[in-house]
Amino acid sequence: MNLPFEPRARVLAKTIQMRNEETQWESFIVKLLKKLELSEEKKKAAEARYYQLARHVARKLNMREEDVHVVVQGSMRTQTTIAGDGREKFDLDIVIKVSGGPLSGLPPDQFFYAFGEALKGLPDAGEPEPKNRCWRLRYPGEPFYFDVTPAVPLSYGITGTNLRVRDQEKGWSPSNPEEFATWFCEIAKLRFSFEQRSWLVVAEDASAKIDPLPRDPVRIDDILRRLVQLMKLHRDSYYRKLPDARRVAMPISVILVTLAAKAYQQMVTQSSGTFVSAIEVVLEVVARMPDHIKRERHIEVNNPAMDSTHPENFADKWNIDGGLRDREFKSWHHRLSDDLFALFVEDYNKRSEERLHAVFGDAGVKAWKDMQPKPTGVLGGLLASAPAGMASQPQRPRATGERDTLA
Template identity: 60%
Template sequence: MRRYDDLARHVARKLNVGDTDVHVVVQGSMRTQTTTAMWGNTKFDLDIVVKLKSARFAGLRTSEEFFQEFGRALKGIPDAGEPEPKNRCWRLRYPGEPFYFDVTPAIPLSRGITGTDLRVRDPKTIWSPSNPEEFAEWFCKIAEGRFPFQREQMAQFAEARTQVDPVPCGRVRIDDILRRTVQLIKLHRDNYYRGLPEQRQEGKPISVILVTLAASTYRDLLAKEANQFSSAIEVALEVVERLPRYIDRSGGRVKVMNPEMAAENFADRWNEDSGLRDREFKTWHQELVADLDALFAEEHSKKDEVRVRRIFGEHGVDAWKNGLAAGGLLGGLLKTVPAEPRSNPQTPVPTGSRNQLA
């Protein structure tokens, strides 16, 4: 937590506001507990929102000066390096560390301006609504849902419940099929795009879309077809198969809407890139389905190790071997923590465990 505290105090001092007026909130995969291991020297991307509650920001009507002032306030944070502007955030690379921060400044109490509690800078529309906490709560509530075949597991692990904290610190539970499936999907995506041309990587499906599609699928399977499944692998494969069904293509535009904010389309850029992201999603998804179907349908053998390495890389092979030893393949594949976990710069959060799903 030291890095977060250092950043908050530094920003408060530079902006001449009280320490209690700066609130650092973790968002993205850390908040939903769907992090995966990073490849080689790749740094872990930690997304954070900095809520600025001071009255001096409450009445702002334009965002650019606010955004630039915040960027200047980030200068001089120990070990962080020079802030780099992005679309809505500033990147702090922390040279020499295995992580970097994407820091989004946000102004709370903004419902009268954007219709949501938070508003953030948008170079096109001046302000953009934001609700990372509500989105995470939506996902986490769905992830808590359990299928009938899991009742015995739920009783066994009743005291090991996952907590939803600003910086989650508990292991992903043995019966947490949705989170483990999201990790599996993201791990496959990352390995699939590793080494591909830059143009194709530009079209790589972003995590928030994959999380939204997977959670929506899982929610409906649980609500409408819960008794049709007898194992975690069956659920995971069905979630993967149905992902495209939750992409809205009505009206000639592609839409994956934020379930907690009707005005935000996570797939907006799909409609502005001559179909690049749409094509990439379809191509990658076909590969994902084919790889998982073949992997889980085969007998475990030395031959499988080659397939696992091709699909998931060395982290996947290590996890797969652990899974075989414990009698469970899916849980093993989703044990994606490297030897030195990097999910949290100060308190690493393991993204899997030796517990097996099936």
Template identity: 50%
Template sequence: MTTNPSLPKRVIASLNSRSEARQWEQLIGNLLRRLELDPADRARAEADYEKLAERVADKLSLPRHDVHIFPQGSMRTQTTISQRHPVKFDLDLIVKLTGPKYDSPNPEVMFAAFGRALEGNESVTGTPEEKRRCWRLGYPGKPYYFDLTPAVRDQTGQAGSSLSVRDPDTRWAPSNPEEFADWFCTNANLRFPFQVAVRKSQIEARTTVTPLPDGEVALDDILRRAVQLMKLHRDTLYWGADENKKMAMPISVIIVTLATRAYADLLSSRAHEFTSPIEVVLEVVDAMPSYIERGQHGWRVENPALAGENFADKWNTDGGARRAEFMRWHGKLETDLEALLYQNARVPSEDKVRSVFGPAGLEAWKASRPKANVLDGLIASGMGASKTNPDRPVKTGSSNTLG
């Protein structure tokens, strides 16, 4: 009796038989590149949050060096991706407040005062909108909005926690966004033997305003590209879904954590089995559910940089809704990738492209469609696409902004 080969083996066998792995890698890489934040918009965003740091320090009557603002989440890990117009890019920022006033503050007083410090410039920033742990500034007319989380030195005493943020249920919540991002980036920067090793030294300025990471995400930056692909597919699947479905959709930090664990293990145990990035991506996707733990107290996806923090804690209090949605999304991702990659890279079905990458991805694919020779066209199409300025943000499925 023969067994059905796994999805990665089936798809790779098909791609190899058609000699199309490289074409698909170029097509997907260039498509994703077109959905990233434009470099000019990135520079404007950085200028805006530098001005914001000055304003917050002034309004809170703090020395400038006591307000340290830095990116977290997808901007820090370089995995941001746009869904579609009129959706904006979500820039997650931590604002660390220091000095005697913030050694042991009341979390509610601190949080409210920070919100007031954001007022008075609504024509530029929009009206501050309160969330559970952050304040949102919409920046009308610009393609991004800011989620600003005020933080102070750790108040919880939890091992591994470098910061504390206000939590309406627990007063203080431990946080370590920089350590989590460093864990992801360390793994993402590792390369398989088949790849050309390119190392770029990146020295981060130790100032009170940390610049956005601006290195280009290369086509062979496998883990970052895989995360972008997965987030885009998730956002496509849940676009237009009812609020109950959206509340239960897989959050970014779980996707990032599971994908990174799978990538690291493949590299440490099976590195020489792979010959192309697309093989690695398919194996990473296939392996992700195996890193979800089930113990005495329920489902766990532990923060690798903060022992004891369970990213899947809500899976254990919702009657199984979030666990079910994760598995539904994961199964759909595998099905859609297989259907897509069985297509001819020169003339893939638009419906198949849309199923994985959504309407924005389809438009990006059309914009980068080869004119004559598929490889020449794909390579030539990788340079900047025109951008539109969306008007409003939408929920991206994660209240935890680490990912």
């Protein structure tokens, strides 16, 4: 008999406990996701370019460096990065706050294109490419690319938040990457009753780690961040082989992060003691995500860190595309739910490559194989000398959806 999804999360969690596989599954997922995070070497390379960019823009605009404030946003800020399997370049989303100087007082489009001129000549970055709100720097010789969003601070009277950015359709549009990241990080600190062990160390204040690049390791009990990583990995794998017409409508990360964080917060504040394991929390958060999409006259997933008098709807395009993005979210969400259940219902020791691939994709399967004990002796030597199957220098940017910068 097929159980409805919400009850089966509890049934499956108890089954895993009875099989004494809870710790094994959790440890496996954490180890696999950590193998797919951005390496320390790539972080340092990106960070070096990050500071170089700030100095270059200040010099080109003839401004003091302290008046050109560069802040990281997106997954690097919330510590939910997934670098993937090396076939696609990693994206680093940053905002450059420009206070005063020659761009002060310009209308949106003039501000945006004048800033683009200041990006030209940046060593090794390539020609700046305009997008809706940002400029893309492809860095042909690096495994990453930058999406650089210029912003004007002190903008409460115009957009209801401290920053405004140029938007092709709206003119000036609000942006608040620091507040959004703080909102997410505060929720990620929350813990369920089953996690309250004497050895648990309380996380440091996230505000001390925001700028420029957070370096705290993501802890093994950090359920929300691990779930966000897992969802992004599943989404990217799910859409990788689909037609472009569907890929452009895939759920953007900021919507997934917002829905997951709201569901997690609701669960931990209202019914913390009813959950027995991280696996159950993961399944239940996924189940509750659609409940936090507002469906009245319009579909809304509003920015939770934005002043309610100046709302920013992350799902605004869902209302003008004939229902395409709404259908894609429902399709992907249904597949994620089924794939997670199918994975965990298997005995841990019998987990199959097929099930792992459905959830984690090619990158996850490769990471899983890399985790296996390596053969020694003659066989080990032969395998070690085999040609690598992966390109060492990816050139294709990762598809992350439209206007996807906060998460």
